[in-house]
Each structure stands twice: as structure tokens, then as C-alpha cells.
Amino acid sequence: MTQATPLEDYGLIGNLHTVALVSKAGSLDYLPFTRFDSPTIFAALLDVEKGGSWLLQPVGEAVRSKQLYLPDTGILLTRFFTDDGIAELTDFMPVKRHEQNCAVVRILRVVKGTMEFQMRCAPRFDYARTAHEVQAQDDGSLLFRSTGPDGFQFRLLGNQPFAAEQDDAAGSWTLQAGDTAGFVIEATPIEDPTFIARDLAHYTQAAFHDTLSFWREWVESSTYTGRWRETVLRSAITLKLLTSLQHGSTVAAATFSLPECVGGNRNWDYRYTWIRDAAFTMYAFLRLGFTEESKSFLRWIMERLEGLERAEDLQLMYAVDGTSDLPEKELTHLEGYRGSRPVRIGNGAAQQFQLDIYGELLDTIYLYNKYGGAITYDFWQHVCRLVDFVTQNWQRPDHGIWEVRDEERQFLSGKMMCWVALDRAIRIARDRSFPAPLVEWLRTRDEIYEEVYTHYWSEKKQAFVQYKGGHVLDATVLLLPLIRMFSPAEPRWQATMRTIEQELVLDSLMFRYHAKGGATDGLAGEEGTFTMCSFWYIENLSRGGELDKARLLFEKLLGFASPLGLYSEQIGPQGEQIGNYPQAFTHLALISAAFQLNRDLDARHNGQHGGHQFV
Incomplete structure (x- = not known):
């Protein structure tokens, strides 16, 4: 088994639709393309031999490297140090409103000396389950196309020579101080008359400056000026990278099936929007002054609530676009991170009954109403359905905040968050003078308080x-x-x-x-x-x-x-x-x-x- 790269040696990049992980060795080892929960084209993170990767690094073993982000951005810089020189690899994904032209840009620049480099782009489509073919194009790029039923494809372009080697693309060159090598992979739709292929210069110049400006302007909109500002804003950028620009939802994590215990089987897919996690995330955005993220999330929530036939149909988690079917499957052909099996995609916990999500959701709505913008009466009526459900069901057992899979119990997490649901709903009703059965809500809220204080002690x-x-x-x-x-x-x-x-x-x-x-x-x-x-x-x-x-x-x-x-x-x-x-x-x-x-x-x-x- 080839040694897996430690997680702390990876940097995160993204375009607010999907994300990638790049190691400090210059290997792009994880990329679901073109959405957070899409099948991967690179997944060496989960199987070094089979998963696929995109390597760009100096030749030789005596290479030191370190990574940093350009300050206040999601642009990753990897520096390579050898006896022959110093080079910098810049990795980023241009931010776009929609998924079209989804791209990863890699710019290699020699700062000092003369250095030899190697590149190998080795995609493995559909979680390394589907074969692909490689075709040379008239403009010098290579087109990689899945032979599976989806026919997904992308092109690789660059300004240094490379060629197809079996199912991969490879090249090597010697560069000296001041030389630059640029490479891009760009998703290319099969049939889309509106698609416009971009040239390399667009990505390495215009797109780079646009991406740099996007991140800096976003960070500057924060109202946080306190201690540890750089650390706090790095966390905010990370949360932003995990938030869909198109849909407004936030995924729980960038990856799937990385083990909670190395070698064990607590390996879950976190590339979905948990009501709980997203609600806490919006809470953090509001604290830092990022109100647009909270507005987008509330719109996403409103769509979920409007589509519910019953309040109890609210799910623990959804796909980023709000779809609810997340079947859990095992990828038995992958060895898993450091041999941790099974590798799972999808999440069977989506259908669990968890009371706490109602409280976290109401807390977010309360905070948005207070700090982000007033909710409408039409939306309030959907909220009331949730609160009435809580008043009638708060005594039910559930699976708890940790999503235990053995049995339902009377977890404290569910009870205290039911209290939050009622408390925040009462506050909203009073603040906005909305019609509401306040007497019943107050009585139930106080019953829950007594229950927790007395019976959970x-x-x-x-x-x-x-x-x-x-x-x-x-x-x-x-x-x-x-x-x-x-x-x-x-x-x-x-x-x-x-x-x-x-x-x-x-x-x-x-x-x-x-x-x-x-x-x-x-x-x-x-x-x-x-x-x-x-x-x-x-x-x-x-x-x-x-x-x-x-x-x-x-x-x-x-x-x-x-x-x-x-x-x-x-x-x-x-x-x-x-x-x-x-x-x-x-x-x-x-x-x-x-x-x-x-x-x-x-x-x-x-x-x-x-x-x-x-x-």
C-alpha cells in the first residue's frame, strides 16, 4: 500500500460550486467535478493507486515544500525548494455564478535558478469506476471523455509540451528563473451552444486577477476587527468555500469517507447540507457581518419548507440543490484513506428522525430576522407549522445530534433544541407582532425547561x-x-x-x-x-x-x-x-x-x- 499524504499537508481551493485538495508535494488528489457531491475525477486521497491525481512538481527527491494562502483569499501557493532553485505553484478555481466553465488553474513559476519539472494528469472518472478515452485537439489541448453513460468530459490545456500516455497526460521540462508554465482543466459540456471555450491566457491572467479581487473584496466586507482576525477570516473563507454560490447551501465538509478512526469503518459522506451545520454556519457568517450568505441560505430554507407536505418531512440533510434522495453506497474497489474501509458515498442518516434540527433552524431564522432582514408573514406561516410540530412531538425519542445508528433515545440534544425552537419562535412573534398561539408555545417551552433541568440531571x-x-x-x-x-x-x-x-x-x-x-x-x-x-x-x-x-x-x-x-x-x-x-x-x-x-x-x-x- 502506497503511503497516504497526511491531511494537514493538503490545501483547499474551490469556486463555490466544488472544491479540490492539493498536497504540498504539488499533487491534486481530490476533486469532485463539477459540484461538491459530484463523482470525483481525482480521488488519490482515498486510493493512491486507483483514485487518480494531477501531479505537477520538481523532479528529484531532495525537494522541500511549504504551502500558504495569498492573504485574504482562497488562492493557494505551494513553494518548492531544491539545491537548484526555488519555484512557486499557484492553484485556484475561478469563481463563477453557475457551474459552466468549471475549471482548475495551475501556474508554475521559477523564482530562482534552473529546475526540471514533471506533470502527469491521471483522471479516473466516476469515483474511478468508469474508463475514459483521450483525444488530441487541434488547439493542442487534450480532451478526456468518460466512456460511461454520462459521457462527462473535460479538456487539459497548457503552454508547455505534454502528450497522451495511455489514459493519462504527461510532460517534463526544464525552466529557469522567470519562466512560467500554465495548465488548466476545464469542464466541456457535450451539447451546449452557449459554451465558450476559454484560452489559457484568460485563465492565467484575467481569471487570476478576478479571483484575487473577488476574495479580497469579500473579506473586506467583514465587520470583524477583533483579536485573531487572520485566523477568524481564514475560517470564514473556508466556510465560504464550502457554500454553494448558486444555491446558498453549505456542505458539512469538503470530502467523503475520510475515517474518524484510521483503519476503522466510521467513514461517512459529508458533502451534503445538514440543516444543523448550515444553521450554525449562517450564525457565524452573521457574527462576521456577511449578511448575503444568510439571505441566500434563508432562500434555500424557504424552498425546502414550501415543498414540505408535513413539518415532520423536514430532513436532517439534503443535497446542495435541495434534493432529498441520498442513497448510501459502498465503493468496494477503493482501499480507503490509509486502508480505512468501506468507502461510502451518499448518507443513510438522511432519513433519521432528529428533533434538534428544528431548534437550529428556528435559531437561524430568528437571527436573520434580527440582524439580516425581516422575514415575511407568508414565510412565518411555514415556520408556525414547524413550531406546532415541535409542541406536539418534543417528547419523542430521536437519534441525537451525533446521529447514532443503533436506536432512538430521549437525547438531551433534541430536548434542548426543541426549547430553542419555541423560545426563538416566541421572540419572533413578539418582535414582529405575528399571529401565533403564544400561550401554548410558552407552556410547552416551560415544560421542556423543567424536563431538562429535572430529568436530565x-x-x-x-x-x-x-x-x-x-x-x-x-x-x-x-x-x-x-x-x-x-x-x-x-x-x-x-x-x-x-x-x-x-x-x-x-x-x-x-x-x-x-x-x-x-x-x-x-x-x-x-x-x-x-x-x-x-x-x-x-x-x-x-x-x-x-x-x-x-x-x-x-x-x-x-x-x-x-x-x-x-x-x-x-x-x-x-x-x-x-x-x-x-x-x-x-x-x-x-x-x-x-x-x-x-x-x-x-x-x-x-x-x-x-x-x-x-x-
Whole structure:
């Protein structure tokens, strides 16, 4: 088995329709083309031998490299250092309103000396399941066409010589200081009279400057001026890269089937829009002043709500275009990242019943109504259907925020987010004077509060626990103060924090739960620490007034990011990134913790009390 590249050695690029991962060795090892959830044409990330890749690098073994982003952009720069010289590889995807002309641009420039380079473009269509053919074109480009039923095709063009070698394209050249090599792959529709093929100069010059300007202008629209601004905005750019410009929805992560435990089978497809994740993402965008993203997401949500026959038909997740059929399949021909099988596409959890999504959705609508723009009465009527459903069903068991696949239980996560759904709906109704059954909503909201306070408290653990009647601690309890259900000064909450620190916290790292004795997914293998839970813990410390401790742990946790400031879902036993990468939830939790901690530090500096809520 060929050694897989560590996840932290990859940089993310994208065009707001799809994304690619480029290693610091200059290999593009992951690209679903032309949408986040499209079949891959490069997937060496999941099978080095079979998956396909696009390599562009110096020849030889004595090559050092490092990666960086051009500041405030999604443009990736990989620097190569050899005894013979220094070169820079610039990778980006031009941002476009629609998927047409979807392209990846690679520009190689020698800064110093004379260096020999090699290029091999080795696509493997449809998750490496379908053969393809290569045809030379009159303009010197190569056309790669799938022989499968979709007939998907793209062309490769460049300004250095290359030729077809069996199913691949390959070339090698010697370049000296000041020389530039440019290459582009561009999706070419089979029959589309409106399609206009672009030349290489368009992509390496005009498209580069347009992409540079797009990212810089977008970042400059942020209202965030606090501490750790560069880190916060890098997370915001990452979230933006995971958000569909065409549809307004945000995918949970860039990748599929990267293992939560290396060698294990917790390997899921995260290239879909979770109602939960997207709602938290919009919360982060609003905090940073990016209101257009929240407006686009609300439009996407409105389309989903308008299409529901019943409130209970709201799914946990959807495809980026809002379609609901996400059948889970196994790609048995791929070996998986570092031998982690099975490799899955699609997601069987889409049909799970999860109560928490109603609260997260209502919280987003509440925040949008308060900070982004007023919702309409027509939309409010759809919202009322959801809230009425919650009042009638909040006592039902569900699969919980962690999507356990063994059985439904009375999870705390579902109950507290039902409380959020009712609380935020009441606030919207009062703020806008919308018609609503407020007496019933208030009564149900208070019943849920009493239920959580009384029946989810464990005297044995001296903490709120994962599910009713259980004694297992779960990091989701950290949301209780963040959603403003409980005050950080609440004695039972303070006791819960002490128990969390004893059982789940490892300095700046944190487990989401210990599976023994609690609800599990029924799969073997140990997990790493969940980075978003670590950020939740730090935000709670800040809200509770422990600012110096919160700041120290926050800044230590930043040190676990990849060299480019990216996080996957978890941190492994040797400090490595594991799980789908990069993950939206982790980056939005970073933004939330940074925002709160910065606010509380400012308040202390100005002689005020910290711990303020963002409401």
C-alpha cells in the first residue's frame, strides 16, 4: 500500500460550486467535478493507486515544500525548494455564478535558478469506476471523455509540451528563473451552444486577477476587527468555500469517507447540507457581518419548507440543490484513506428522525430576522407549522445530534433544541407582532425547561447527561449556556463544567463522549478528540468569566490546526487531523469562540462584565 499524504499537508481551493485538495508535494488528489457531491475525477486521497491525481512538481527527491494562502483569499501557493532553485505553484478555481466553465488553474513559476519539472494528469472518472478515452485537439489541448453513460468530459490545456500516455497526460521540462508554465482543466459540456471555450491566457491572467479581487473584496466586507482576525477570516473563507454560490447551501465538509478512526469503518459522506451545520454556519457568517450568505441560505430554507407536505418531512440533510434522495453506497474497489474501509458515498442518516434540527433552524431564522432582514408573514406561516410540530412531538425519542445508528433515545440534544425552537419562535412573534398561539408555545417551552433541568440531571455524575435516565456525559451539554437555556452562573451548570473537565477534557482537547455505557453508533474503533467540542468548552469558559484560562486554551488549540489553518473533524492520537477535511462545524465553532472571547476580553479591558450573549 502506497503511503497516504497526511491531511494537514493538503490545501483547499474551490469556486463555490466544488472544491479540490492539493498536497504540498504539488499533487491534486481530490476533486469532485463539477459540484461538491459530484463523482470525483481525482480521488488519490482515498486510493493512491486507483483514485487518480494531477501531479505537477520538481523532479528529484531532495525537494522541500511549504504551502500558504495569498492573504485574504482562497488562492493557494505551494513553494518548492531544491539545491537548484526555488519555484512557486499557484492553484485556484475561478469563481463563477453557475457551474459552466468549471475549471482548475495551475501556474508554475521559477523564482530562482534552473529546475526540471514533471506533470502527469491521471483522471479516473466516476469515483474511478468508469474508463475514459483521450483525444488530441487541434488547439493542442487534450480532451478526456468518460466512456460511461454520462459521457462527462473535460479538456487539459497548457503552454508547455505534454502528450497522451495511455489514459493519462504527461510532460517534463526544464525552466529557469522567470519562466512560467500554465495548465488548466476545464469542464466541456457535450451539447451546449452557449459554451465558450476559454484560452489559457484568460485563465492565467484575467481569471487570476478576478479571483484575487473577488476574495479580497469579500473579506473586506467583514465587520470583524477583533483579536485573531487572520485566523477568524481564514475560517470564514473556508466556510465560504464550502457554500454553494448558486444555491446558498453549505456542505458539512469538503470530502467523503475520510475515517474518524484510521483503519476503522466510521467513514461517512459529508458533502451534503445538514440543516444543523448550515444553521450554525449562517450564525457565524452573521457574527462576521456577511449578511448575503444568510439571505441566500434563508432562500434555500424557504424552498425546502414550501415543498414540505408535513413539518415532520423536514430532513436532517439534503443535497446542495435541495434534493432529498441520498442513497448510501459502498465503493468496494477503493482501499480507503490509509486502508480505512468501506468507502461510502451518499448518507443513510438522511432519513433519521432528529428533533434538534428544528431548534437550529428556528435559531437561524430568528437571527436573520434580527440582524439580516425581516422575514415575511407568508414565510412565518411555514415556520408556525414547524413550531406546532415541535409542541406536539418534543417528547419523542430521536437519534441525537451525533446521529447514532443503533436506536432512538430521549437525547438531551433534541430536548434542548426543541426549547430553542419555541423560545426563538416566541421572540419572533413578539418582535414582529405575528399571529401565533403564544400561550401554548410558552407552556410547552416551560415544560421542556423543567424536563431538562429535572430529568436530565444526574446526582451520581453531578452533571447533565446524554439522555434521560443515563449517566454518560456528552459534550453537547456545552450548548446549554450557548443557546441561553441556562446561565453560566447556574449551580448545576457549574457542577457540570467541573465534571466535564474531569472526564472529557485533555488540556485544550476534548472528547465528545466516552462510548462505554452510552448511546453508540454500533461501530468498532476509538475516536479522536472533537475539535468543535473543544471550542464549545472554551466559549463556555469565557462566558463563565474564566477569561485567562479560555484565552490560553484557545491559543493552544489554534496550534493544532494544519499549517494553512484548516481543521478536520477530529484530532488524532498523535495530533494529526482525522475525519472529513476541512469540516465546516469545526471552523464555525472557532469563529464563535473567538467572537465571544474577544468581546469578553474587550469588556474586561473597559471595566465591564464579560460573558455577554450574542442574541
